[in-house]
Amino acid sequence: MIPGQNQSWVSEFILLGFSSDPMTNSILFIVFLLIYLNSVLGNGLIIMLVCLDTQLHTPMYFFLCTLALLDMTFATTTMLHMLVHLLAHSQTISFTHCWLQMFVFGGLGITECTFFVVMAYDRYVAICYPLHYTIILTWGLCIRLAAGTWICGFFSSLLHTFFTMSLPYCGPNRVNHYLCEGPIVCSLACMDTHFVEMVDLVLSVFWGVTPISLTVASYIHIAMAILKIKSTQGRCKAFSTCSSHLTVVTFFYAPATYIYLRSNSSYSAEQDKQISLFYSALTPLLNPVVYSLRNKDIKMAFLKVMGYGRCTSGPG
Template identity: 45%
Template structure:
């Protein structure tokens, strides 16, 4: 390495977010909107957690998973929104190198865990509708704890792998991230070293942590809907479908926004469109989950009513 090359390879100590740079005159409005969304997310998911713990009627596997999903959504939004809120009042919207890696670690952990947890919830609905006589055995407390623990472990292993590999990247500048958060694909764009290993691991992770739970969930619902359609009475079909309608809605919202965020072609999309799609995936979806469950589920609504009276 020549002295000139060494001078060019300056270690990046911070990153500059460009996510909302096109709308500098709307910073105060953005701050209020995201603050309301964040507080709504915290309140809604906290109420769901409290309701599932306080109401004996909700001490079932389905609501055990829901309580964990709500806790996960609180962690999920807390990795990105607080940094955004602070940066709305800063002239230079920056994050330190260490802070960026930390955000990547927690963000990837939560996103990966949620995908696997939604698949576990789909399995719970499959057993409840397709194998009801074996439900208590197949969905015992031990099994539920193992499924939730396994979901977190999948997210953690995936996140640790990506974060460790990210520390090996040589970042020579520029240090500008065209987004409002740190993410692995964005960091790879800034690297001036070989990223082939990182990209290969990213593709493998997309197939295992991203695609596999999605396909498992889709397969579970094919079997669930098939079983529901075989129920002779319309009332029975309606009751069976109502037990999984909320989860199915959450699955469609989560995977729909995730796939549009990561799998769409990048060419032809403006920075504003990229930001909008990511806001839907990272910010709006965790807020919608408690709303969807409380609106479509009579037991949750009843528990929340007792909790707030």
């Protein structure tokens, strides 16, 4: 059955969060506040360094800067509202706010999922076609690739959100989560959700399996190219440029795939809340750490901003 017009009798939802104990919520507020602040500061630092240092004005760092912007927005969308609820001890969220949160959260999630493919393609061109890197990845192409992921992500999220929130919600309004995430909200509908589940599954497979497959295909070609490098030092250097990306891709894809590539009726609310923290809170925190600790160019740019550039680079 295709959902028709919105017949919702529910004006607000109650987000149960992680605990109803005030002391536990106070502790969680401090923990999540630290995670959020470090996520914003870490990703903001990467954006600032890439913008200020002209040596980082390359396609690779343009994509890294875009990923940092995505992570900052993602962390704000998921964690800021949760922090307000923990601090104010209020668990209610209006129907409209829930709709908006689901739309933005889904749009950013799909955008980041597909953007990892763009970053994998960047590494593929850099390692397999190093002499043609700047010719293939022109600034025009980089901007189109980045903009395309945002447009596709939010358009797909609009479809998902429309079908989910068009369902009639006439009774239970207690969401056993810390945010309005599609599968869990859909389970509260007062009608058969089979059609919406099928739409969500199709979208999840397309925007989940396709990016993962393209990313894996890119790294198969990259691995084959690396194995052809004769020197051990050259192979290590080539692999090090990809290891950071592989790490963040694994942290994001693994839990997101588990949550979305399955039937809505088979979810475990308590388990899903914990798993979703990996891609909604921890990934934005870990991304700048992984990239900055393993990237000499980022470290040098940071030293320049801090005023140590001249001392480390020497005269001339």
